[in-house]
Amino acid sequence: MAYGKQTTTDEVLEGKDLSGLTAFVTGGNSGLGQETGRALAAKGAHLVLAGRDQVKLDEAAKAIRSETGSETVETIICDLGDLASLAACTEEARGRLEKIDFLINNAGVMATPFEHTKDGFERQFGTNHLGHFALTAGLMPLVMAGEAKRIVNLSSRAHHMGGVDLDDPHFERRDYNPWASYGQSKTANVLFTVELEKRYAGQGIHSYAVHPGGIDTNLGRHLTPEMAKALMERVQASDANFQWKTIPQGAATSVWAATSEEVAGRGGVYCEDCGVAPVDDEAEDRGVRSYALDGESAARLWEMSERMTGVSYPV
Numbered sequence: 001m002a003y004g005k006q007t008t009t010d011e012v013l014e015g016k017d018l019s020g021l022t023a024f025v026t027g028g029n030s031g032l033g034q035e036t037g038r039a040l041a042a043k044g045a046h047l048v049l050a051g052r053d054q055v056k057l058d059e060a061a062k063a064i065r066s067e068t069g070s071e072t073v074e075t076i077i078c079d080l081g082d083l084a085s086l087a088a089c090t091e092e093a094r095g096r097l098e099k100i101d102f103l104i105n106n107a108g109v110m111a112t113p114f115e116h117t118k119d120g121f122e123r124q125f126g127t128n129h130l131g132h133f134a135l136t137a138g139l140m141p142l143v144m145a146g147e148a149k150r151i152v153n154l155s156s157r158a159h160h161m162g163g164v165d166l167d168d169p170h171f172e173r174r175d176y177n178p179w180a181s182y183g184q185s186k187t188a189n190v191l192f193t194v195e196l197e198k199r200y201a202g203q204g205i206h207s208y209a210v211h212p213g214g215i216d217t218n219l220g221r222h223l224t225p226e227m228a229k230a231l232m233e234r235v236q237a238s239d240a241n242f243q244w245k246t247i248p249q250g251a252a253t254s255v256w257a258a259t260s261e262e263v264a265g266r267g268g269v270y271c272e273d274c275g276v277a278p279v280d281d282e283a284e285d286r287g288v289r290s291y292a293l294d295g296e297s298a299a300r301l302w303e304m305s306e307r308m309t310g311v312s313y314p315v
């Protein structure tokens with residue numbers, strides 16, 4: 001079957017048996033994360049839903065159990081805006097789990113006002129990038145113990161808005177712009193993928209960045225009506241054929257990147273519409289910008305992220 005924009009999670013996973021494999025999904029209580037978890041659990045994967053609110057996690061886990069019949073859905077508290085919470089989460093995960101096969105770094109915030117995480121990081125860079133950077137470091141021993149050994153980082157076409165300002169990632173010396181910040185954090189997600197691949201491909205761990213498409217989820221909760229209107233005008237101007245995806249269509253590329261044979265052993269790439277996207281510095285309606293795949297920027301971002309979070313990765 002040829003995959004594309006309309007392919008759903010269940011279509012990607014048709015015929016697959018994920019019994020015995022463990023998936024850890026951040027932002028698992030909402031939108032794309034919940035659907036990614038549901039689809040993987042439906043194929044037998046042991047599912048760990050990570051989130052910052054136990055009530056929301058319990059509701060999502062209950063819904064997934066009743067939709068899939070799975071009896072192995074568990075939850076874990078993980079606040080990506082708080083390094084102490086991440087340290088506690090990864091310690092608990094290492095105690096509870098034997099391995100992680102699919103680490104889906106899916107949680108995110110978009111276009112927030114100028115705010116800071118508990119550790120003083122600008123909120124979007126801190127949550128979307130630094131939080132997942134620290135979480136992944138703590139979970140790496142479990143990924144190393146997995147069989148599938150895949151990491152999926154949710155990026156976005158919003159990375160077209162710009163690179164990472166490696167000299168001022170927290171907007172301390174430039175005016176804050178919620179979109180520049182979101183775009184920066186989503187480019188950081190791709191650069192993180194590139195450096196993960198460079199460091200861990202030799203150990204059989206492969207990493208994939210994903211643009212899910214445009215999907216109506218809770219992600220727009222920080223948009224004022226004016227911002228939402230301007231965003232839609234921008235999207236329609238850059239993509240004449242734009243169509244919203246359903247949530248199962250949006251989560252399809254995440255489960256594809258986690259399980260497809262087509263990209264086995266071939267990480268460090270940016271995927272959209274259930275395929276590897278071309279490098280393109282011009283097109284507004286597709287592709288990955290070359291600055292997001294730049295090895296030197298990826299290495300600098302990694303070193304800076306280690307310094308800022310104080311975590312270190314196992315070798």
Ligand SMILES: NC(=O)c1ccc[n+]([C@@H]2O[C@H](COP(=O)([O-])OP(=O)(O)OC[C@H]3O[C@@H](n4cnc5c(N)ncnc54)[C@H](OP(=O)(O)O)[C@@H]3O)[C@@H](O)[C@H]2O)c1
Pocket residue numbers: 026027028029030031032033051052053056078079080081082106107108109110127154155156157211212213214215216217218219220
């Ligand atoms: N929807 C789209 O059109 C689109 C397009 C491109 C990329 N993406 C990316 O797709 C990913 C999933 O987004 P979505 O559309 O499914 O949005 P969503 O429904 O808003 O889900 C986002 C998830 O992230 C969690 N989260 C936010 N801040 C967190 C924190 N500090 N610690 C832990 N969890 C946190 C949220 O938890 P709470 O419920 O507790 O807030 C929620 O579970 C994001 O990375 C987003 O950037 C989405």
